[in-house]
Amino acid sequence: xxxxxxxIEPVTRVEGHGKVTIKLDDKGKVTxxxxxxxxxxxxxxxxxxxxxxxxPVLVQRLCGICxxxxxxxxxxxxxxxVGIDPENLSPTATKLRKLLHFGQVFQSHALHFFYLAxxxxxxxxxxxxxxxxxxxVATENRELAKKGILMRKFGQEIIKALAGKKIHGIxxxxxxxxKSLTKEECDYFLDGKHIPNxxxxxxxxxxxxxxxxxxxxxxxxxxxxxxxxPSNHLSLVNxxxxxxxxxxxxxxxxxxxxxxxxxxxxxxxxxxxxxxxxSWSYLKFPYMIKYGRENGWNRVGPLARMNTSTKINTxxxxxxxxxxxxxxxxxxxxxxxxxxxxxLIEMLYCAEIMKELLVDSDxxxxxxxxxxxxxxxxxxxxxxxxxxxxxxxHTDDKGLITKCNLIVSTTxxxxxxNRGVRAVAQSVLSEKPEITEPMLNxxxxxxxxxxxxxxxxxxxxxxxxxxxKLEDANGTIIDEKTR
Numbered sequence: 001x002x003x004x005x006x007x008i009e010p011v012t013r014v015e016g017h018g019k020v021t022i023k024l025d026d027k028g029k030v031t032x033x034x035x036x037x038x039x040x041x042x043x044x045x046x047x048x049x050x051x052x053x054x055x056p057v058l059v060q061r062l063c064g065i066c067x068x069x070x071x072x073x074x075x076x077x078x079x080x081x082v083g084i085d086p087e088n089l090s091p092t093a094t095k096l097r098k099l100l101h102f103g104q105v106f107q108s109h110a111l112h113f114f115y116l117a118x119x120x121x122x123x124x125x126x127x128x129x130x131x132x133x134x135x136x137v138a139t140e141n142r143e144l145a146k147k148g149i150l151m152r153k154f155g156q157e158i159i160k161a162l163a164g165k166k167i168h169g170i171x172x173x174x175x176x177x178x179k180s181l182t183k184e185e186c187d188y189f190l191d192g193k194h195i196p197n198x199x200x201x202x203x204x205x206x207x208x209x210x211x212x213x214x215x216x217x218x219x220x221x222x223x224x225x226x227x228x229x230p231s232n233h234l235s236l237v238n239x240x241x242x243x244x245x246x247x248x249x250x251x252x253x254x255x256x257x258x259x260x261x262x263x264x265x266x267x268x269x270x271x272x273x274x275x276x277x278x279s280w281s282y283l284k285f286p287y288m289i290k291y292g293r294e295n296g297w298n299r300v301g302p303l304a305r306m307n308t309s310t311k312i313n314t315x316x317x318x319x320x321x322x323x324x325x326x327x328x329x330x331x332x333x334x335x336x337x338x339x340x341x342x343x344l345i346e347m348l349y350c351a352e353i354m355k356e357l358l359v360d361s362d363x364x365x366x367x368x369x370x371x372x373x374x375x376x377x378x379x380x381x382x383x384x385x386x387x388x389x390x391x392x393x394h395t396d397d398k399g400l401i402t403k404c405n406l407i408v409s410t411t412x413x414x415x416x417x418n419r420g421v422r423a424v425a426q427s428v429l430s431e432k433p434e435i436t437e438p439m440l441n442x443x444x445x446x447x448x449x450x451x452x453x454x455x456x457x458x459x460x461x462x463x464x465x466x467x468x469k470l471e472d473a474n475g476t477i478i479d480e481k482t483r
Contacts, residue, residue: 020443021280022425030429033422034280035414035447044404052081052378052395056172059391059406065111066453067168068104068159069384072097073391075172076248076380080267081395082174083372086248092365093176098247099357100162100171101382105246106201106350107155108385109302109343112451113208114148117340120445121215125222126438144211147204151347154189154201158354161185176369186358198358201351202316209320209344216327216341227336227420227446230256232288233307234298234412236266236383242310244321244349246383252308253288253298258332262288266381269390275407283414286407297415300387301450302342307332312345314352320345336420339449384409386451410452420446 022033047058056074060067075097076086086094119132122140130136138145156166161181163169171177189198196204216223233256236249251269253262264272275284276293288296298304306325312318324345327333333342357363380391387409394403410417424446428439 030426033425035417035421047404048401050401052399053174064167069389073380073382073389077378077391077393078174080378084175090367091362092367095357095362096177101247102350102353103155103158105385107152109347110152125442175371181363189358198355205348205351212341223337224335227423230334232298233304234300235305235308237309244309244312256334267379285414286412299416300409300412302346303339306342312349314349317349336449386453413450417447
């Protein structure tokens with residue numbers, strides 16, 4: 001026996017750094033595959049000892065792509081520390097936070113689809129590496145690239161107006177927000193005099209969804225089967241009607257057939273979830289205690305949210321959701337590459353909600369902060385662009401953080417990404433165990449579909465080229481490629 005392994009390090013066109021190991025037997029067949037998160041995440045530890053009110057500012061430094069999500073998840077937890085539950089926040093504070101959140105989801109989804117995913121879709125999985133980027137997209141399809149850039153800019157401008165800057169700004173404070181918008185600031189996004197307005201965002205998103213539906217019809221043979229496998233799906237849903245919810249709701253999980261596995265208040269999560277660890281990754285493996293490690297893991301993110309929610313409470317996005325659901329006869333969709341389609345539907349939902357909020361008089365209100373009876377524990381859960389994000393904080397009587405637990409979206413998707421890598425590796429390498437550029441890209445595509453934010457678990461120094469190694473059982477390198 002002479003087992004070998006292929007190592008892909010780091011994974012490219014994702015946020016952060018990781019590597020993939022593919023193990024082969026003596027006949028060149030794939031026996032297993034792993035996604036490693038190779039750097040250590042220390043936020044849960046070094047935030048201890050800080051005053052609780054610093055948490056929404058500190059934790060957003062986890063990432064430069066999704067800082068708003070961490071800011072708001074922490075803020076929801078900190079609200080509870082000052083005695084304010086989500087339903088007791090002022091309407092103005094709630095709606096301003098939601099506008100910030102929807103702006104974040106909109107710009108993050110635009111970034112992923114246009115910059116990271118569209119090169120694979122437009123040019124094919126076998127396209128040369130130098131062509132799989134936004135520059136090539138702009139060269140081949142200028143209008144698509146232009147719209148993608150301006151759509152991301154719109155979301156970033158929303159964030160800047162509310163938080164002061166596009167990255168690592170501040171809106172939320174314990175029990176509310178520190179500012180509201182003016183009518184002039186709202187008009188900036190409504191009248192179209194300075195930037196394409198929110199109505200344009202809605203129309204452009206509908207156009208891109210139409211493009212994606214046509215793409216699915218033309219490429220169903222591979223896109224339906226690529227890294228497709230059964231799984232559970234987890235997300236927040238609206239507490240009243242089970243509809244799509246990104247800011248506050250109940251935690252719901254369904255299995256691959258649509259059977260409900262979980263439906264709980266978000267603050268009850270700790271009684272229902274555990275996190276397993278493996279020696280080969282710093283990223284943990286969450287699972288539902290009732291169903292065990294093998295059967296209790298979930299996918300999270302856009303695809304999961306389409307599967308757990310019963311409807312969408314905006315007209316255009318609901319029409320698109322129904323079309324999306326009809327593809328699988330209203331059953332859960334377990335096809336990984338359909339995540340991109342789901343992501344675009346969420347963009348449309350965000351654009352519609354942003355329009356509703358921008359014309360809401362509460363947005364320019366003055367009731368910004370409320371206080372209650374202080375507590376020593378707070379839990380905040382939000383649907384980040386990449387999926388369910390959990391923040392939990394405990395404090396002492398002086399208000400200093402004594403314990404912090406963070407379960408980021410990519411952590412929930414850890415098992416799913418590993419299974420995706422394994423499925424693709426077994427398919428691609430079944431004929432010939434050869435290290436080729438298209439093979440590497442397909443393995444990465446199984447990860448990239450989840451838009452993993454590895455920075456939430458990674459802090460790396462120096463340059464990290466893509467290194468692929470083929471080793472024998474003794475660790476001797478028998479082949480190596482670098483790009």
